[in-house]
């Protein structure tokens with residue numbers, strides 16, 4: 001039977017779902033809850049302090065992205081930013097064409113609006129990804145038609161960590177526009193999973209729109225932003241006051257905006273070091289899993305340049321993810337799964353399916369996403385129990401491998 | 405969740421993608437963490453059985469095998485073993501079912517055939533709606549294994565065949581399809597269509613489909 005731990009250690013390995021708020025971010029935010037609580041639109045001193053805080057945050061973020069402050073639109077989440085990017089472009093440009101290019105492995109915040117548009121006269125091309133989850137630049141370019149108004153492709157995937165060649169796609173889109181003497185298609189990327197580890201320079205990425213949010217980079221939840229290149233017009237989704245240059249109404253969430261700027265600053269400052277540290281951890285973990293557990297597969301790109309350094313997505317053949325997850329939870333280990341059994345629709349992860357993975361393999365997938373708090377000791381703790389959990393569930397499973 | 409009425413809930417909390425919580429009762433947890441009667445590796449060769457059934461659930465790709473040791477004189481289930489490929493609810497459901505058929509000297513086959521998913525669920529202290537289909541697997545495996553016994557003992561008349569009946573010829577929808585759809589939460593004809601990814605049914609078929617939805621809904625949810 002399963003070993004009982006002397007002491008249960010809480011190990012959080014679901015940083016792709018959300019991260020805790022960093023102490024330094026929290027201290028930066030604190031004054032704006034109770035003391036400097038003013039509405040940035042107000043003219044008296046209290047309002048101006050809040051206004052200054054928002055302005056400073058906007059400048060800081062613009063600097064980090066190599067953009068101008070007026071290119072930054074604050075929103076309520078990554079999902080809202082994705083919606084604003086897609087639907088905002090559509091509302092302003094649909095008379096020019098009704099075709100969009102994207103990937104089947106996108107986040108639901110991209111897929112749902114696209115599905116909705118598809119029901120309303122739009123055509124959407126989902127460029128297939130390879131078995132490793134990566135898209136071919138040429139295939140994206142080939143999918144562009146004269147009536148394509150938007151290409152939207154995520155920078156890095158939340159489930160299996162594939163990093164798409166965003167800069168290369170951007171360059172090709174620039175070439176396409178030049179060759180065809182057009183301003184279309186616009187180029188959007190959801191970079192929510194990228195902010196901790198990758199370069200966000202919009203000039204290098206050639207993006208016209210880019211989504212970021214706070215909750216994946218040790219910032220607060222409930223805040224996001226959309227980078228919007230000068231000259232690209234969008235229509236707002238939320239109408240009301242004139243905030244964000246009338247592109248997103250609603251009183252600014254001042255503490256969250258301040259927190260978002262601080263979080264992005266810290267993330268970008270530490271990204272090289274933290275990436276190297278986490279890549280070593282995930283590589284170590286994967287090596288140990290292979291040593292200790294038979295019949296396992298790595299899902300997504302090989303560990304290296306094309307994979308987020310904090311992501312490890314592994315299929316344990318012949319068993320089911322929710323069951324693994326619940327057993328691991330008893331040991332204090334928190335991760336996630338692409339299994340059909342945990343999903344609302346009883347369908348396995350759309351990402352793993354889009355990579356051509358059969359049902360049973362998605363069933364047994366576990367995603368571990370590492371972060372600041374994780375160390376090698378965590379991995380050694382997990383390795384004390386994970387092999388036993390897998391072995392017990394395999395003994396209970398009617399799909400047996402040859403050797404046991 | 406109607407299945408959890410009057411239950412003090414102190415249990416594992418697993419959330420679906422849409423944020424609704426799945427609460428497992430203590431009994432589910434207990435069986436999940438200490439499953440009874442599953443086929444251990446070292447028993448594979450030793451365990452004597454005279455009936456076996458294997459079923460798969462099209463709902464989420466889960467599978468179950470059941471081995472029964474039936475006393476031919478009394479027709480009581482003296483012992484059983486199982487293996488399940490599925491979630492926490494599926495494992496707990498199978499475990500509880502294996503306990504039910506074995507207790508008090510073993511259940512008679514005729515009584516075992518009367519076990520419904522609802523009985524399994526009651527013993528478990530309820531399952532979240534989305535997990536009801538997991539308890540059906542155990543019930544079906546039991547039926548398959550008992551049928552196997554009847555076949556082995558040449559009692560062909562006693563074999564229960566729940567053959568699929570085609571309800572809508574154009575769309576090729578069977579009663580099984582509808583049953584599965586209801587178990588996965590379909591409540592209206594539109595839900596069923598969405599589940600099965602088919603178009604709109606002809607009026608004649610529509611009525612029959614709606615009736616079956618009501619039937620299965622009552623069978624499993626009330």
Ligand code: FES
Pocket residue numbers: 340341342464466489490491492493494535537538
């Ligand atoms: S076995 Fe898949 S949800 Fe229970």
